[in-house]
Amino acid sequence: MLFSLASCSNTNNSSDGGANTSGNENKTLKIVAAIGNKEDIFKQFESDTGIKVEFLDISSGEVLSRALAQKGIPVADVWFGGGADSFMAAAKEGILESYVSEEAKDISDRYKDKDGYWTGMSIVTTGFVVNNDVLEEKDLPMPLKWSDLTNPVYKDEILMPNPNISGTSYSIISSLIQACGEEKTWEYLIELDKNIPYYPQRGGEPPQKALTGETAIAISPLDGEQIAKGEGFNVTNVFPEDGIPWTVAPVAIFKGAQNMDEAKAFVDWSLSKKGQETIAKFSPRIPVKEDLEIPEVLKDVDLNKLLDVDIFKAGEDRDDILSVWNEKIAK
Template sequence: MKNTSKILILLLIFSMILSLAACQKKEASDDEGEIQEEIANEGENADLEGTTLNIVATSESYKEFFDKFTDETGIKVEFISMSSGELLSRVKAEEGKPMADIWFGGGLDAFMEAKEEGLLESYISKESEDIPAEFKDPEGYWIGKGLTIVGLLVNKDILEENNLPMPTSWKDLTNPVYKDEIIMSNPAISGTNYAAVNGLLQMMGEEEGWKFFEELDKNIPYYAKRGKDPQLKTMEGEFAIGIIPADKSAFDLQEEQNVEVVFPEDGIPWVPEGVAIFKNSQNLEGAKAFIDFMLSKENQQILAQIDGKDGAQMVKPGVEGYDLGVPEKRFIKQDLSSFGKDREPILERWSELVGDK
């Protein structure tokens, strides 16, 4: 009996030694795996160092952000600024030979259409896991980086000179007293103004919405061909009211000029800003590295501080942007899928409505 007990004790001790050894081996294996992963990542960056990444962005304000990417990866960034509608037309015309690797910023409608046209490359970054489903393509063809909020910029000097009332709602803009005093960009070119058109149609309904735009058109002498023109021309006093992306740059003007940013009481249109990799990218691995870089929490926070357009509200949880005082309860309840599928019919009807203005 005693011998049996001794044998059992010895077996137990032996089993414990084997378990301990196995745990130590697993820990060593895990550590080795992490080290090898770090080495592999460093190797990837080393392979990409000295290459060039071409980016088309909606603004030149991203240069500091792109420089940070270069500092961290050694990948040089060349970029140009272009509106989303203009870029989409250019990419279609390229017929499989894109002018850049990364498409950075612009209304989601253009990205949705580009996906349908087969112009984008699929890539699902590990950094995108916590971004809500409504702000990313399930197949990885585009991802949102922030929201563009649509509002009004009002030149108070012009209002005073012409004895005009301060507008507080979208329907106010149909008042005949504002004839030739309102400017907005062509929604076929500007993602922001397409967001305004789509969002207001969803808020008002098709019939009432198109009646509104018919009346609004009477007060608009022409439609700008650049997304930033409404802000610039309102600031310069050419117009009393501009329909704009209500970003930090617009709020900064309030301290420098006699202008005011107005969020209409009857609803605020909004749209996610997209980012995507072009199909047939010349630097595909560099483009993937940029997406990973952009979506990290640290860099999302930096991006929020660099570009006020993204600062109103970021899409990555835990990232704080600029507090622009946006009354989020006024955000229009929008079906984002309509931004892509309804783009062509909306723009066709818009063209019929306004003609060659």
């Protein structure tokens, strides 16, 4: 099994705000993760619980592909972050362990699996990362809406990740379909495709290329972490005026996890007040718990522009939507 794990350790095992660390010093948890600044999040978990973390940074679509390929052998103990559609597909295939954390009781049913196979931690918004220098150099207008991106002046100047791999990219397509209907959305995506030279296999590649000026516009997750990455670069972060697609980033336990007790402890911690505050600090996103404040970096986002999305329908439609995308657009 090709699974190269990075180790994240912290010798300061303070129990302030966390679980009892007694007896956990030699415990190790294996996590596959698609979330920013995960090293800092895991260090705080280790400090609070005494449980060490080894992790692999991997997109949610790739996690699903690996899990399906080695069905019966867990990819890791915990799956942390990524698009909810992949978690739904994994639950349907019997890859995930049902676990209803006590910490999930005040999370809306809209953001969690009813049988406890996964629980949403945060809402991931999407938008455009735009390089101002490239726009100026090539005399291109600032895109403010999804409809702007089909303008022929942007030919080969837009990057969007492959939705087969990127949960964020898939969530954009499914959100647009729910908001605008299938016919209009596929017509739109075919026109947009004329301006996209290729579809990267990782969700983080387009915004990174926009930061460095290798592309003018990246269709990207647009959370506090991505906004922070743009500091020091001449970029504009655009939340589209005609609607903001979004998905939920969940946490789940793999069926047959070798470290089941530690996995449950991580789920409990990540959904607890301390865990939620830690995640919001290092990877700022809109919280799923109503009693938590929106991180300062996202307070100017107009939540009224979030598209009316049913993430469960997005999960149900995943295979059909990707099949059409692969037939009409993949290159």
